[in-house]
Amino acid sequence: MVKFRDIIRRHHLSNLLPMAVTLFLAATATSCMFEDERDCPNMLPFTIKNNWQTCPDAAPEGMAYIFFSADGSEPWRFDFAGRDAGKVNIQIGGYKFLSFNDDTYNVLFRNEDGYDSYEAYTSAKDLLGSIPQNERGKSLPRNAGETTVECPDMMWSCAYCDFSLGYDGVHFAPFPATQPGNVMEYSPDFVLTAIQRPLTARYSFRIEDIKNLSGVKSMSAALSGMAGAMMLASGIKKAYPSTLSLKASVIDSSTAGGNFCTFGIPDQPSAENILSLFVVIKDGRRFCYQFIVTNQVRTAPNPMNVSLIVKGLTLEKPEAGHGTGFDVAVDGWETVVVNIKG
Numbered sequence: 001m002v003k004f005r006d007i008i009r010r011h012h013l014s015n016l017l018p019m020a021v022t023l024f025l026a027a028t029a030t031s032c033m034f035e036d037e038r039d040c041p042n043m044l045p046f047t048i049k050n051n052w053q054t055c056p057d058a059a060p061e062g063m064a065y066i067f068f069s070a071d072g073s074e075p076w077r078f079d080f081a082g083r084d085a086g087k088v089n090i091q092i093g094g095y096k097f098l099s100f101n102d103d104t105y106n107v108l109f110r111n112e113d114g115y116d117s118y119e120a121y122t123s124a125k126d127l128l129g130s131i132p133q134n135e136r137g138k139s140l141p142r143n144a145g146e147t148t149v150e151c152p153d154m155m156w157s158c159a160y161c162d163f164s165l166g167y168d169g170v171h172f173a174p175f176p177a178t179q180p181g182n183v184m185e186y187s188p189d190f191v192l193t194a195i196q197r198p199l200t201a202r203y204s205f206r207i208e209d210i211k212n213l214s215g216v217k218s219m220s221a222a223l224s225g226m227a228g229a230m231m232l233a234s235g236i237k238k239a240y241p242s243t244l245s246l247k248a249s250v251i252d253s254s255t256a257g258g259n260f261c262t263f264g265i266p267d268q269p270s271a272e273n274i275l276s277l278f279v280v281i282k283d284g285r286r287f288c289y290q291f292i293v294t295n296q297v298r299t300a301p302n303p304m305n306v307s308l309i310v311k312g313l314t315l316e317k318p319e320a321g322h323g324t325g326f327d328v329a330v331d332g333w334e335t336v337v338v339n340i341k342g
Contacts, residue, residue, distance in 0.1 A: 042092045042093075043090065044089065044090070044165055045088065045089045046088065046165060046170055046190035047088075048194055050084060050085055051193050051195045051196065052083065061081065061082070061101070063079070064099060064100055065078045065085060066078075066097070066115075069095055070094035070095060093164070093165065094162070094163070096160065096163065096233070097158070097159070097194075098157070098158070098232060100157040100232060104152070104153040106122050106153050107153055115159075118232045118233060119232065120152065120229065120230050121229035122151065123149065124148065125149050125244075127141070127143055127278075129222070129245045129278075130218070131219070135218055137332060139333060141278060142335050143222070144241070144272075146271070148222065148242070148243045148244075149228045150244075151244050151260040151262060152262065156197065156199055157197065159232065160173050169188040169189065170186075170187050170191070171185065172184065172187075172193075173185070174195055200230075200263060201261065201263075201304045201305065202259070202260075203259070204257065204259045205223070205258060205293075205307075205308040205309075205310075206257035206307070207255065207313055208254065210255065210313045211254070211314040212314065213250060215315060215318045216250075216279055216281060216282070217282045219248045219279050220278045222244060223262075224271060225241045225272055226241065226242055226243070226265060227262070227264055227265060227266045228263070230263040236267055237267050238266060239268055239270070240266070241266060241269070241271040246258055246260055247260075256277065264303060269298070273293050273294045273298075274291070274293070275291045276288055276291075278333075283319045285334070288333050290337050291340045293308050293340070296309075
């Protein structure tokens, strides 16, 4: 009997792959593969096969596969490098199944012992993002009163509320139980097909027709009214709004913008979505330009791929005599609400 705790852990994906494969083959030969010291009665092997039809360009460095037992015992977790899975052994019985890519850097997890409670979230982040500390002054710009957090990484996931392993094969429900058309699939060949779907959305923002962009020393951005956490199995987003700290870059002589991933908006949004552009002018003055983009966020044709575009922003020119120097005596931030076009 072979006993070991991890097949391939996230931080092992590259340098321990050969050893992990060896352990995997040894465990398969003895029909016993697991992470703790449990005995191995009634163990059966089966194959996990990923279906990437809904996101063919997905390229995760590794995926986690977790089986939550109906009897409440410790979950079985397996990690494989790349976007393909393979053969595993667990005890016969009923489970709930959850998988997601385990190569994230910004995403944290909590309540990991339960299928319904497994939650992804991101840590607190500085509102001013990439603006250097010595250019920020002593006061912060006004924000929406929300917690500012990191943007999540791109994530893909599969969640099945019903999976059973028996001597006749495997049965699994390919959609949540609450979704119409839910039908149990049966595989006498012992193959669990995991239909992977995007979990986080891709957003981009562009601020076009900017005047005096050449007078900017540094900039950053933020988007308020967004979800800071998500339940992996159900896709439910936490109700409290959070502000995402964003990187803003100069795209051309009159355009600034950036790209980011997000859990999306809360399921019952209670706050406006405000895009803020924080700008430090070369003479030391600091401005926060705010654009209300709620309508663009909530009426986007594809909520998993959202483009925010605003036009028409006139920045302050550096004051005469300052040149490209920096006046450290300038301290405060001035907030300007911009009536957007576009």
